Amino acid sequence: MTENYGSSRVVGGPLVKITELDHIGLRVKDVEASLRFYSELLGLKTERVDEWRKGEIGFPSVRLNADT
Template sequence: MTDNTTRLDHVVLWVRDPVAAADFYEKVLGLEPLRVAEFSAGKASFPSVRLNEETIFDLAPLTLAERMSVVPDADKSAGHPVNHVCLALAESGFEALRARLEESGTPVSDISHNAFGARGKARSGFYFRDPDGNIFEARHYGEDQEGAEG
């Protein structure tokens, strides 16, 4: 088996009621809820639940779909159960992936900074689509945080 340091950071799920969804994932699946109070107070765009120390599910309300503009037609993804899958890489892998995508002619979004994820705030990230239209986010937390949890 190949040793691959790429890890799954988070999956964004479209949900009708993020608080009810967090309750389900906590009570039924035993996952730890994150930022539910902040979401309820209007201080976070969505809550999350922790799958393991490296991975979370973000519970995005369908109302966020109209604000999705990271790649063309991303706002239309609200009809699908999954918004995007995020891959956390080391900084060198992050830069190499972006370069490969650009070399192949695959459109990529602008670089974002300090977006919340499974290990806290990521230093940098960007979005792209695979050939089937699935949306991915690539991010890195900085070499000094690769093994840290948030």
């Protein structure tokens, strides 16, 4: 499902101000390629990859920092 919100803006600014982000989920066609991109190119730490490869969990993760 894809939503298109266009380029409209709320008069007076955004309704909320995001100050932190805990996690997001991305659906990708090639998880292995995505893991390489985030870990090798961007330098993010991977987590739960072995468990995902064994089919024990539904998805692997990458960590932005120790607080996320």
